[in-house]
Amino acid sequence: MTSSIPLRLRPVVTFPEKPVALSDAARREAKAIVARYPEKRAAILPVLWLYEREVGEINLAVEREVALLLDISPAQVREVTTFYTMFRRPGTGRHVVQVCHTVSCALRGAGRVVAAFREHLGIDPGETTPDGLFTLMKVECLGACEHAPCLQMDDVQVNDVTPEGVPGLIEEYRAK
Numbered sequence: 001m002t003s004s005i006p007l008r009l010r011p012v013v014t015f016p017e018k019p020v021a022l023s024d025a026a027r028r029e030a031k032a033i034v035a036r037y038p039e040k041r042a043a044i045l046p047v048l049w050l051y052e053r054e055v056g057e058i059n060l061a062v063e064r065e066v067a068l069l070l071d072i073s074p075a076q077v078r079e080v081t082t083f084y085t086m087f088r089r090p091g092t093g094r095h096v097v098q099v100c101h102t103v104s105c106a107l108r109g110a111g112r113v114v115a116a117f118r119e120h121l122g123i124d125p126g127e128t129t130p131d132g133l134f135t136l137m138k139v140e141c142l143g144a145c146e147h148a149p150c151l152q153m154d155d156v157q158v159n160d161v162t163p164e165g166v167p168g169l170i171e172e173y174r175a176k
């Protein structure tokens with residue numbers, strides 16, 4: 001689908017944060033994870049993964065709750081959640097498209113692949129489609145430079161991507 005509205009004129013779409021409603025089992029699991037480490041703060045990544053699995057995203061409420069659990073400040077949690085790009089932030093679409101734009105991929109046409117996603121999804125990198133289905137991102141090397149240009153659709157690596165293949169990828173994931 002091609003948006004007829006120029007990208008720079010489109011309204012910004014925002015999504016509400018999901019509530020933090022952990023099950024009792026998940027709370028027990030979080031405490032068990034923390035207990036495995038000599039210092040609580042060392043458990044931050046596995047605890048965040050657990051919250052992301054349970055809540056569906058890492059939002060401000062999650063960061064506050066994780067800070068309480070680990071006896072650190074929310075700002076210290078934020079330092080971690082903003083450093084790692086793989087965490088799902090509020091407004092992340094059901095499917096995340098991560099197009100590598102590091103040197104090998106850039107030289108072999110990553111820019112044209114990104115342009116094809118922009119055209120067919122009607123969004124810029126860093127944005128989510130209004131229906132909440134796709135988030136488009138440009139990321140650093142995915143470790144498959146010999147198959148440049150490449151990308152990840154959610155957790156699935158896609159190699160040797162062409163701009164012509166982009167519509168088919170979108171339709172495949174739209175149906176998932």
Ligand code: FES
Nearest residue numbers: 100105142144145
């Ligand atoms: S430069 Fe794209 S995978 Fe390494």
